[in-house]
Amino acid sequence: MLVWATLLATAAACGLERPAPRAISASPAQERTPTPGPALESPRAPADTPGRSDEPRGSDMGPGHGSFEETVTLADGRRVAMHYKRGQGLFEQHHIPHAGGWTRPRLIYRTKTDPCQGIKLQADSGTVTAIADFGLYCADGEPPTESVAAVGVGDLREWDHHLTRNFDGWERVTFTGGGRATFVNRSLKWHTTLVWTPSGGFSDPVNKRVG
Structure with a gap:
């Protein structure tokens, strides 16, 4: 005991200290950003929440923007509108009578490609279809490079869409039972068709040679 006490005293006198423990840093995979609590989160209304506007949102394509918007009325009085937004894509809104205005714009198809003029909307027995095309300089007459077919049913909260690239675009929609x-x-x-059904969604396009 006397020898041990003497060694400790000698170490203290020489200024020797026990090494401090090393801090262990978390790996990037272990680092987490604190999640704000409910009181810190800013509320966001869903896209299908009616807004206060009496008219749907318009396109931002500039002069002649009417060529980049379209509206259709369903048999039950509801209305559906679509418009292009520059550098973002195709947006949808719908209006339910006596529900407080149009819903907030919902993105149906995202793309930064320039839109072509014209959106084709059709409605039959609660089913709404849309045809929209995009392509560089397409509004000036160049052919589309992105052709979109979209379908919404029921309360119109969900939309299916199908993209065909480097295609002249869909001309019309026919409805069956x-x-x-x-x-x-x-x-x-060529005669090209694309079928959508409530149970299976979109099938693959079918090409048949004419004549």
């Missing part, structure tokens, strides 16, 4: 919608394009050589 059971909510089936067929998008059609007919050229001099």
Whole structure:
């Protein structure tokens, strides 16, 4: 004991200290950003919450923007509107009578490609279809490079869309029983169809040679 006490005293006199413990830093995978509590989160209304506007949101494509908007009225009095937003894509809104205005814009198809002029909306028995095209300089007459077919049913909270690239675009939609919608394009050589059903959604496009 005397020897041990002597060694401790000698160490203290020489200024020796016990090493401090090393701090262990978390790896990047272990680091977490604190999540704000409910009181710190800013409330965001869902897209289908009616707004205060008596008219749907318009396109921001500048002069002649009417060519980049479209509205259709359903048999039950509801209205559906779509518009292009520059550098963002295709947006949808719908209006329910006596519900307090149009819903907030909902993004249906996201793209930074320039939109083509015209949006085709059709409605039949609660099914709404949309045809929209995009392409560089397409509004000036260049062919589309992105052709979108979209379908909304029921309360219109959910929309299906199908993209076909480097295609001349769908011309019209035909409706048959059971909510089936067929998008059609007919050229001099080919008859192209795209079918949507409530149970299966979109199928693959089908090409048939004309003649």
